[in-house]
Every structure is written in structure tokens, then in C-alpha cells.
Amino acid sequence: xxxxxxxxxxxxxxxxxxxxxxxxxxxxxxxxxxxxxxxxxxxxxxxxxxxxxxxxxxxxxxxxxxxxxxxxxxxxxxxxxxxxx
Amino acid sequence: xxxxxxxxxxxxxxxxxxxxxxxxxxxxxxxxxxxxxxxxxxxxxxxxxxxxxxxxxxxxxxxxxxxxxxxxxxxxxxxxxxxxxxxxxxxxxxxxxxxxxxxxxxxxxxxxxxxxxxxxxxxxxxxxxxx
Numbered sequence: 001x002x003x004x005x006x007x008x009x010x011x012x013x014x015x016x017x018x019x020x021x022x023x024x025x026x027x028x029x030x031x032x033x034x035x036x037x038x039x040x041x042x043x044x045x046x047x048x049x050x051x052x053x054x055x056x057x058x059x060x061x062x063x064x065x066x067x068x069x070x071x072x073x074x075x076x077x078x079x080x081x082x083x084x085x
Numbered sequence: 086x087x088x089x090x091x092x093x094x095x096x097x098x099x100x101x102x103x104x105x106x107x108x109x110x111x112x113x114x115x116x117x118x119x120x121x122x123x124x125x126x127x128x129x130x131x132x133x134x135x136x137x138x139x140x141x142x143x144x145x146x147x148x149x150x151x152x153x154x155x156x157x158x159x160x161x162x163x164x165x166x167x168x169x170x171x172x173x174x175x176x177x178x179x180x181x182x183x184x185x186x187x188x189x190x191x192x193x194x195x196x197x198x199x200x201x202x203x204x205x206x207x208x209x210x211x212x213x214x215x216x
Contacts (some may be wrong), residue, residue: 036147
């Protein structure tokens with residue numbers, strides 16, 4: 001006999017619908033992440049000036065690595081803060 | 086020869102002509118060392134993200150050049166010695182540029198293929214309508 005759908009292994013259907021995060025750089029076809037582009041980079045440094053983790057921003061690993069480098073370069077020339085006082 | 090970008094920040098209280106003097110000096114180092122200058126960009130006075138030797142703002146200057154490593158080393162040494170220069174950053178950009186060119190080419194090719202395909206389709210349609 002067929003079971004009702006809700007009782008399938010894996011539990012009942014999720015209650016909340018979470019929108020799938022997408023990588024901004026893949027979607028908008030931004031090729032190079034440049035350390036001079038403060039406007040772009042500052043979207044990924046929240047208030048405390050830490051680099052936003054991938055699980056929150058949804059950036060893919062490839063672009064997160066590039067973003068990391070760019071932010072660190074920008075920090076060393078005082079375009080972005082290391083920490084907010 | 087490789088492509089580099091040197092960015093440095095200068096004390097905000099220095100006069101305009103003094104900044105030009107620094108620029109010509111760096112220019113001299115690069116050209117006499119057999120390098121080529123691609124771009125000199127004065128990005129103007131900007132607020133610093135954090136305090137650098139008690140300054141909250143500074144002049145940003147960007148050099149783009151193609152030169153040997155020795156030339157770049159000499160430039161950095163000069164910048165270090167100069168008093169009004171607060172900070173500098175050298176980035177090697179040719180690998181990045183190569184990658185960007187590749188991506189651009191790829192995108193263009195794809196776009197061309199797609200548009201030519203679309204053009205052919207519309208031509209077909211037009212032909213069909215004519216008949």
C-alpha cells in the first residue's frame with residue numbers, strides 16, 4: 001500500500017521556504033574583482049569590517065577567494081578598514 | 086617584463102606641485118630602468134578607512150607600468166624613503182589581465198555565435214513571410 005506523501009523518510013516538508021542564494025558575481029557576470037572597486041567590495045564587509053562569510057552572502061567559492069584577495073589588498077592601502085573602532 | 090600597478094598615498098598637506106615632483110621622480114626611475122608607463126592616475130584626496138600616521142585622509146596616486154622586477158623594487162625603495170608618502174601597494178596584474186581577456190574573448194565569441202544564430206533565424210522567418 002502506498003503511504004501518504006508526508007510520511008516519506010526525510011521527515012515532513014520544510015515549513016519555511018528559503019530563497020536559494022546565488023553568487024552575485026556569477027549572476028551579474030562580473031569578471032574581475034578589483035581591489036580599487038571600493039563600492040563593490042564594501043557590500044561584502046559588514047559593520048565590523050569583517051569579510052562576510054559565504055554562507056551568508058551566497059558567493060561561490062571561486063569568487064569568494066577572489067573577493068578575499070581583493071578585500072585584503074584594499075585594506076592594506078587603507079581603502080577598506082581592518083576593523084571599525 | 087611584467088605589468089604592475091603601484092598605488093601609493095601621500096600626506097594630504099603636501100602641495101600639488103610637490104606631488105607632481107614625486108610623480109616625475111617615479112616616472113624617471115621607471116623609464117630609465119627600461120620600463121614603460123601605461124597610466125598615471127591621480128585619484129585625488131580620499132578619506133582613509135583607518136588612521137595612517139595620524140592622518141584621516143590622503144592623496145591617492147596610481148601608476149600602471151610594464152617593467153622588470155628590479156625597477157619595481159627601486160620604485161618601492163624610493164617611495165619608502167620619501168617623507169610625504171604614507172603607504173604604497175604594488176600589485177602584479179598581468180595574470181589577472183590575461184584571465185580577464187580570456188573571459189572577454191569567450192563572452193564575445195558566445196555573443197557573436199548567439200546573435201548570428203538569431204540573425205539566421207529571423208532571416209528564415211522573413212523569407213517565410215515573403216513567400
